[in-house]
Amino acid sequence: MMTTSHANTMTVKERPVSPLDKQPEKAEKRRDPWGVLLEKVGKNQDREAYRQLFEHFAPQVKYYAISNGIANLAEELVQEVFVSIWRRSCLYDWRKAAASTWIFTIARNQRIDMLRKMQRTSAEMAVETEDLWQIPGENEDEPVTSLHRLMSERRVRESLSHLPEEQITVIAKVYMEHKSHQMVADELDIPLGTVKSRVRLALNKLRVILQDQNV
Amino acid sequence: MTRHHPDSLSLMEYSAGNLSDPHALCIRLHLERCPQCRSRVDTLDSLGAVMMDHQPKVSVADTSFDQLMARIDNTPEPSPEAVARPKVDPLMKLLGQDINDLPWKRQLADVSVLDISDKFPGQNERVVLQKLVSGGKAPAHTHRGDETTIVLQGAFSDQNGVFNQWDFVVLNEEDEHRPVAVGCEDCITLSVLSAPLKLTGTFTRLLNPFLR
Numbered sequence: 109m110m111t112t113s114h115a116n117t118m119t120v121k122e123r124p125v126s127p128l129d130k131q132p133e134k135a136e137k138r139r140d141p142w143g144v145l146l147e148k149v150g151k152n153q154d155r156e157a158y159r160q161l162f163e164h165f166a167p168q169v170k171y172y173a174i175s176n177g178i179a180n181l182a183e184e185l186v187q188e189v190f191v192s193i194w195r196r197s198c199l200y201d202w203r204k205a206a207a208s209t210w211i212f213t214i215a216r217n218q219r220i221d222m223l224r225k226m227q228r229t230s231a232e233m234a235v236e237t238e239d240l241w242q243i244p245g246e247n248e249d250e251p252v253t254s255l256h257r258l259m260s261e262r263r264v265r266e267s268l269s270h271l272p273e274e275q276i277t278v279i280a281k282v283y284m285e286h287k288s289h290q291m292v293a294d295e296l297d298i299p300l301g302t303v304k305s306r307v308r309l310a311l312n313k314l315r316v317i318l319q320d321q322n323v
Numbered sequence: 324m325t326r327h328h329p330d331s332l333s334l335m336e337y338s339a340g341n342l343s344d345p346h347a348l349c350i351r352l353h354l355e356r357c358p359q360c361r362s363r364v365d366t367l368d369s370l371g372a373v374m375m376d377h378q379p380k381v382s383v384a385d386t387s388f389d390q391l392m393a394r395i396d397n398t399p400e401p402s403p404e405a406v407a408r409p410k411v412d413p414l415m416k417l418l419g420q421d422i423n424d425l426p427w428k429r430q431l432a433d434v435s436v437l438d439i440s441d442k443f444p445g446q447n448e449r450v451v452l453q454k455l456v457s458g459g460k461a462p463a464h465t466h467r468g469d470e471t472t473i474v475l476q477g478a479f480s481d482q483n484g485v486f487n488q489w490d491f492v493v494l495n496e497e498d499e500h501r502p503v504a505v506g507c508e509d510c511i512t513l514s515v516l517s518a519p520l521k522l523t524g525t526f527t528r529l530l531n532p533f534l535r
């Protein structure tokens with residue numbers, strides 16, 4: 109396990125070209141407050157920090173459940189997500205992800221897992237939810253990408269505020285209502301191509317699409 | 324068609340948790356070996372977090388936090404090993420053995436297939452492993468609907484280029500190709516088919532696992 113200063117030094121040497129990464133020495137100052145709380149939970153089982161995280165994120169997770177069509181399981185999802193946050197907090201590393209991003213992936217995985225258990229047929233699948241949905245390498249030290257990860261949430265938040273509402277609506281349906289692009293097109297009564305182009309425009313702004321060779 | 328890497332829209336569906344298990348498996352296997360796409364998914368996960376924050380909030384029940392703490396206090400903490408989770412190879416876990424040792428069904432001199440759809444109960448897609456022996460040629464064929472393929476071992480080439488291990492490719496009815504296995508290993512691919520293959524050559528009944 110690398111120390112913080114170590115990882116930062118390495119990031120400076122091999123820093124990505126993104127302009128936001130030009131001042132990595134300021135990364136420490138930019139730490140998000142939720143990440144600080146999450147680390148307190150991980151290191152010291154700090155219950156007050158945990159309660160503050162709960163007050164901020166539990167209402168988001170509850171809405172996430174409702175918008176995903178499992179309103180009757182909303183409180184249960186909140187419980188599952190927060191038990192998971194408590195247990196996994198020792199693995200959280202602020203250099204690798206903003207706390208909200210880390211919590212989003214837990215909420216997503218728990219939502220998938222809950223639906224999977226509900227729909228479970230007599231035959232069980234050999235692979236578990238996390239085997240398919242947890243990004244491999246997340247628990248490793250990847251100093252080159254760590255700062256990029258840390259910055260990406262801030263950058264996404266800023267970029268999103270400049271996106272037209274019609275693009276945000278489409279993205280919200282994909283993320284919050286687990287709708288495929290086709291389902292979003294049907295619901296908004298617009299062609300699938302329009303949905304895809306709105307998403308592509310948005311992802312372009314968010315610089316996710318840079319490496320796409322085929323669009 | 325999509326070549327070598329999944330397109331951003333598919334990565335977004337993965338980040339949002341909206342893909343079927345077989346499609347998620349294809350992306351997951353690619354991500355394991357592709358830092359570039361992993362970094363794109365990191366950004367997309369941040370987009371998910373920002374969207375969640377952007378939406379209305381719903382108050383939880385008054386008793387919710389106390390209930391949570393009671394549950395945490397009354398359940399034994401799992402061991403650190405159980406929390407950290409060892410790195411798993413989802414394909415190995417799914418198949419239970421090395422892909423080369425599977426009960427392959429030979430369909431042509433060079434081509435063997437194995438339908439593993441039954442490993443994904445409750446899914447509508449066909450999931451097929453295909454093996455082209457080193458140096459072997461598959462008959463020309465096209466694809467009905469979208470076919471997502473990931474190269475698990477070896478490499479193949481067609482008129483669009485060379486596809487190496489962990490490369491990702493999505494083909495549809497417009498993509499007629501004649502893949503050839505290149506390199507010294509047998510080329511093994513995993514494909515998720517939304518509709519059966521359509522053969523264009525003379526071996527109409529052979530490669531297609533659904534026309535037996």
Ligand SMILES: [Zn+2]
Nearest residue numbers: 328329357360
């Ligand atoms: Zn890739």
